[in-house]
Amino acid sequence: xxxxxxxxxxxxxxxxxxxxxxxxxxxxxxxxxxxxxxxxxxxxxxxxxxxxxxxxxxxxxxxxxxxxxxxxxxxxxxxxxxxxxxxxxxxxxxxxxxxxxxxxxxxxxxxxxxxxxxxxxxxxxxxxxxxxxxxxxxxxxxxxxxxxxxxxxxxxxxxxxxxxxxxxxxxxxxxxxxxxxxxxxxxxxxxxxxxxxxxxxxxxxxxxxxxxxxxxxxxxxxxxxxxxxxxxxxxxxxxxxxxxxxxxxxxxxxxxxxxxxxxxxxxxxxxxxxxxxxxxxxxxxxxxxxxxxxxxxxxxxxxxxxxxxxxxxxxxxxxxxxxxxxxxxxxxxxxxxxxxxxxxxxxxxxxxxxxxxxxxxxxxxxxxxxxxxxxxxxxxxxxxxxxxxxxxxxxxxxxxxxxxxxxxxxxxxxxxxxxxxxxxxxxxxxxxxxxxxxxxxxxxxxxxxxxxxxxxxxxxxxxxxxxxxxxxxxxxxxxxxxxxxxxxxxxxxxxxxxxxxxxxxxxxxxxxxxxxxxxxxxxxxxxxxxxxxxxxxxxxxxxxxxxxxxxxxxxxxxxxxxxxxxxxxxxxxxxxxxxxxxxxxxxxxxxxxxxxxxxxxxxxxxxxxxxxxxxxxxxxxxxxxxxxxxxxxxxxxxxxxxxx
Numbered sequence: 001x002x003x004x005x006x007x008x009x010x011x012x013x014x015x016x017x018x019x020x021x022x023x024x025x026x027x028x029x030x031x032x033x034x035x036x037x038x039x040x041x042x043x044x045x046x047x048x049x050x051x052x053x054x055x056x057x058x059x060x061x062x063x064x065x066x067x068x069x070x071x072x073x074x075x076x077x078x079x080x081x082x083x084x085x086x087x088x089x090x091x092x093x094x095x096x097x098x099x100x101x102x103x104x105x106x107x108x109x110x111x112x113x114x115x116x117x118x119x120x121x122x123x124x125x126x127x128x129x130x131x132x133x134x135x136x137x138x139x140x141x142x143x144x145x146x147x148x149x150x151x152x153x154x155x156x157x158x159x160x161x162x163x164x165x166x167x168x169x170x171x172x173x174x175x176x177x178x179x180x181x182x183x184x185x186x187x188x189x190x191x192x193x194x195x196x197x198x199x200x201x202x203x204x205x206x207x208x209x210x211x212x213x214x215x216x217x218x219x220x221x222x223x224x225x226x227x228x229x230x231x232x233x234x235x236x237x238x239x240x241x242x243x244x245x246x247x248x249x250x251x252x253x254x255x256x257x258x259x260x261x262x263x264x265x266x267x268x269x270x271x272x273x274x275x276x277x278x279x280x281x282x283x284x285x286x287x288x289x290x291x292x293x294x295x296x297x298x299x300x301x302x303x304x305x306x307x308x309x310x311x312x313x314x315x316x317x318x319x320x321x322x323x324x325x326x327x328x329x330x331x332x333x334x335x336x337x338x339x340x341x342x343x344x345x346x347x348x349x350x351x352x353x354x355x356x357x358x359x360x361x362x363x364x365x366x367x368x369x370x371x372x373x374x375x376x377x378x379x380x381x382x383x384x385x386x387x388x389x390x391x392x393x394x395x396x397x398x399x400x401x402x403x404x405x406x407x408x409x410x411x412x413x414x415x416x417x418x419x420x421x422x423x424x425x426x427x428x429x430x431x432x433x434x435x436x437x438x439x440x441x442x443x444x445x446x447x448x449x450x451x452x453x454x455x456x457x458x459x460x461x462x463x464x465x466x467x468x469x470x471x472x473x474x475x476x477x478x479x480x481x482x483x484x485x486x487x488x489x490x491x492x493x494x495x496x497x498x499x500x501x502x503x504x505x506x507x508x509x510x511x512x513x514x515x516x517x518x519x520x521x522x523x524x525x526x527x528x529x530x531x532x533x534x535x536x537x538x539x540x541x542x543x544x545x546x547x548x549x550x551x552x553x554x555x556x557x558x559x560x561x562x563x564x565x566x567x568x569x570x571x572x573x574x575x576x577x578x579x580x581x582x583x584x585x586x587x588x589x590x591x592x593x594x595x596x597x598x599x600x601x602x603x604x605x606x607x608x609x610x611x612x613x614x615x616x617x618x619x620x621x622x623x624x625x626x627x628x629x630x631x632x633x634x635x636x637x638x639x640x641x642x643x644x
Contacts, residue, residue, distance in 0.1 A: 017096065017148030020125035024175055027122045034609065036176050037185050039126065042119045043071040043167050044202075048193060048277060050075030051200050052331070056164065060203045061190065067179045067208075068129075072166040077136035080154055089154040091143055095124050095132055096150060120167065124148050126176075127169040135162045147172070183217065188613045191221045195233065196277050196329055198226030227260035227327045234272070234612055235325050237620040237628050238264040241379060242372050248361040252353035254333065259290060259358055261326035263379055266619070267386070267462055268525060269321040272612055274329040275337075275345050281611050284338070284345030286330045289354030295320050297362045302377050313384040318490055322383035330354065390463035409474040413438045415447040424501040425478060426539070426596075427451055429515050433583035437505070440588030441596055447499065449478050454515055458522050459622035472522065481527070492529050502530065503603060505539040505595065507582035520606065521622050524614065531606055540602040541586075541595045545578040554594050556602060 020027050028035040028042075040061065050056035056075035063069060079090040086093045124130045125148035134141045140158040144151045173179050183206050190202045205218040223229045228245045241263050248259045273280045273287045280286070295317040302308055308315050330353075336346040366373040408414065411434070417423050425447045428434045434450025441448060456469045466472055476482070480498040485491045504519050506512035516538060523536055530536055542554035544561045548568040555561040565575050580586060586594070595601050608614045620628045 017121070017125040020122050021147065021175065024122075024126055028126070031175055032177050033180075033182070033185075036171060036179065036181065037189070039123045039169070039171060040069055040071070040181075040186060041189060042123050043069075043169070044190070044193065045277070046120055047071060047073035047075060047165070048197060048200070051197055057199060058201050058203075060205070061186065062205045062207060063181050063183065063186070064207050066170070067181055068168065068170040069181070070166060070168040072164065074162065074164040077134040077163050077165050078132070080134055080136060080141045089143070091132060091134060091141070091154055092150050095121060095130070095143070095145060096148055097121055121148070123167075123169055126172050128172050130167065130169040133157075133166040133168075135160045135164050135166075185609060187219055187221075188610050191233075192230075192279070192610075192612065193277060194221035194223045195226060195230035195327075196274055198223050227258050227329060230327050231260045231262050231325055234270065234327070234616060235262060235264055236616060237623050237625050238266050238325070239624075240264045241323075241375050244372075246362070246365055248358060250357045250361065252356055253349055255350055255353045256331045257286075257354050257357045258329045259326065259354075259361075261324060263323050263376055264325060266323050266459075267383075268323070269318075270325045270615060271321070272327045273345075274327070275335050276331055277329075278343075279611070280337075280343050280345050282338075282344035285347055285351040286328055286345055286354050289351035290326070290328050290358055291317065291321070292351075293355045293358035293362065294324075297359050297366070298376065298380065301363075301366050301373060302380065305377065307377055307381060308384075311381050311385075313381055313388070315380060315384045316387070319380050319383040319387060322386075323379055328354065386462055386464060390467055392464070409449065409477050411450055411474065412478045413441075413448045415445050416443055417445045420498055420500050423447065423499045424503060425449060425499040426503045426505045427475070427519060428583070429506040429512060430584070433505075433507070436584060436586060436588050436591050437596070440590075440592035442592075446596060447478075449474065451515070451519075454511075455518050455522065457518055457622055458525050459619060460624065466522075466526065475522070492527055494529060494533075497535075500535055501537060501603075502535055503537045503539050505541070505583065507584075508541060508543055509581060512582070517621065521618055523606075524608075524618055528608075531608055534605055534607065536606040537603040538606060539595050540604060541580065541583055541591075543580060545580070545590075547576040547578070548574055 024031050024035065028038045044059065044061060047056060047059045050073055051059070056073045058074045060072045061069065062072075078094055081090055082088070083090045083093050086097070124145050128146055130145045132143050132145075138159055138161070139156055140160045141154055142157045143154045171179055183204070187204055190204055194200060194202050199222075201220055201222040203218060203220050205216050207216050210216055225232075228247050231245045245260050245262045248257070250257060271283075271287065271290075273283060273290075275284070275286065298320045299315060302315060330345075330350055332345070332347055332350060334347075338344040338346040366376075413434075415423050422445045424445060426437055426441070426449070428437050428448055428450050430452070431450050434448055437448045437450075451471050451474075455471045456466060458466050458472075461469075478498075479502070480496040482493045482496070483490065485493045502523075504516045506516045520536075523530055540556055542556050543558075544555040546553045546555060546561065546564050546568060551568060553564045553568065555564050561577070565572055565577070568575050583591065583595075593600060617632075620632060623629075
């Protein structure tokens with residue numbers, strides 16, 4: 001076979017938009033559900049930037065039938081006049097050129113979220129049709145595009161008394177894995193944006209499924225209280241120990257800083273940080289500044305009162321953050337992000353600005369509100385005592401047991417492979433299913449850890465109780481992870497992690513769902529890094545076995561059962577149906593064939609799309625408050641199938 005010569009003609013220099021279509025993930029993260037929703041955020045961000053510049057206060061997002069989207073705002077409207085350098089309309093330049101936009105001109109926009117000049121042109125490249133309609137100077141202009149290319153010049157199509165920009169786009173079904181917009185995902189992000197930018201009204205309308213009276217599902221997100229209301233929203237299912245949210249707003253070195261915080265009765269820290277409306281879930285310099293100021297100010301206040309000495313406890317930085325819910329939002333002119341994902345802020349000047357503002361304002365608050373200050377300090381002392389108890393319990397978790405030799409839990413049936421990248425650990429409900437799984441697995445790379453009954457609900461437990469719990473100890477030891485790294489005493493140390501796939505495998509009944517929720521709550525609160533790295537999965541065992549003669553097919557849901565029944569027998573007769581109530585009902589061969597064998601099995605990867613929402617869902621499902629939980633179940637009962 002002759003090799004094709006490697007010459008200059010082999011080198012492809014892709015023009016801007018072609019590159020986006022060939023490598024979409026470089027620009028929007030991925031081509032799955034997240035990337036699809038990201039298109040909407042890119043267009044909305046442009047409207048928000050108009051609002052930040054003070055020219056727009058209303059944004060309307062509509063999901064149309066056929067999964068197309070339109071975003072309309074009442075800003076200045078994208079300029080349509082002739083662009084000298086590019087020799088075409090400014091609107092066309094913005095829509096078709098990467099690295100084009102007003103964000104690079106410091107006079108047009110002081111602060112913006114979309115700073116890469118990638119925004120709307122990428123949305124255009126990944127859409128089969130995009131229509132930009134601009135209302136400006138009393139006239140209405142329009143231009144249509146397909147796959148990033150203009151179909152015709154900008155045309156004047158009428159007059160108008162309005163102003164602003166409307167962008168309609170139809171995402172390309174050949175690029176995205178599935179074209180279905182999730183109303184709740186969009187609503188959560190738009191709600192977040194309305195809290196971060198008070199005074200703006202954002203409407204979301206879903207035209208895909210009209211109600212009986214012909215109206216559509218819609219919501220208006222508008223917040224006058226901004227971050228104050230955001231903290232109240234995040235804390236919706238927790239019991240607060242303070243009456244009011246502490247709110248701080250000021251500007252230092254040209255950096256506007258907003259912070260809202262409140263303490264509650266829970267034992268977890270809940271910090272959310274934003275830069276120019278982008279959620280920086282990996283933190284960065286603004287969060288470091290906040291933590292530093294919080295620790296210093298509260299420690300000084302407690303020391304001045306002589307509380308630590310009286311209570312005989314040593315207080316550390318972590319104690320001040322237990323049961324704290326806070327949102328830190330900064331606007332930075334030229335943000336530098338560490339990493340490609342734009343989720344960790346690297347600007348060093350921001351840290352000092354946040355530190356000074358929070359330090360001063362928090363000192364004033366503590367002096368002016370001695371009762372609330374006292375409540376906070378009591379909470380901190382309690383946290384310090386609990387931490388000391390937890391430390392003892394944690395040391396117990398990490399100490400090697402003399403019985404087991406290697407220190408691995410006795411119940412763990414380990415795999416022979418020592419390579420974490422190929423090793424899998426199945427967390428199985430109960431000993432009987434554990435026994436079947438041990439027999440059916442591939443010993444080379446599959447390990448089994450049976451869990452006895454329901455594990456501890458960590459949402460309602462103090463730290464030392466969690467570390468004392470036998471089942472949880474076993475999970476820590478089996479995984480090979482420990483608590484505490486050089487940088488952070490509470491962070492998860494994954495350097496000795498033994499498996500890169502942890503699969504939760506429970507029965508397909510109500511109890512099984514409850515157990516998997518308890519396990520997920522534990523991973524979310526104590527091993528969040530495992531979820532972020534994509535190591536946690538949920539197994540999908542089949543619900544039915546269909547037999548006719550010597551043919552047998554497994555069905556994983558009701559729809560498949562109906563479909564396969566008709567395939568086996570067009571009249572539906574003579575098909576034997578076996579319903580699997582639990583994993584223990586399968587023999588080892590069946591379990592291997594359906595749930596363990598990588599060739600056939602269905603695994604669902606656990607991912608977190610929106611940290612704020614995930615947090616409030618867990619605290620609502622697993623917390624003490626019953627009414628919000630009931631409401632959630634009623635709202636989502638449509639999607640659930642319950643065995644009677």
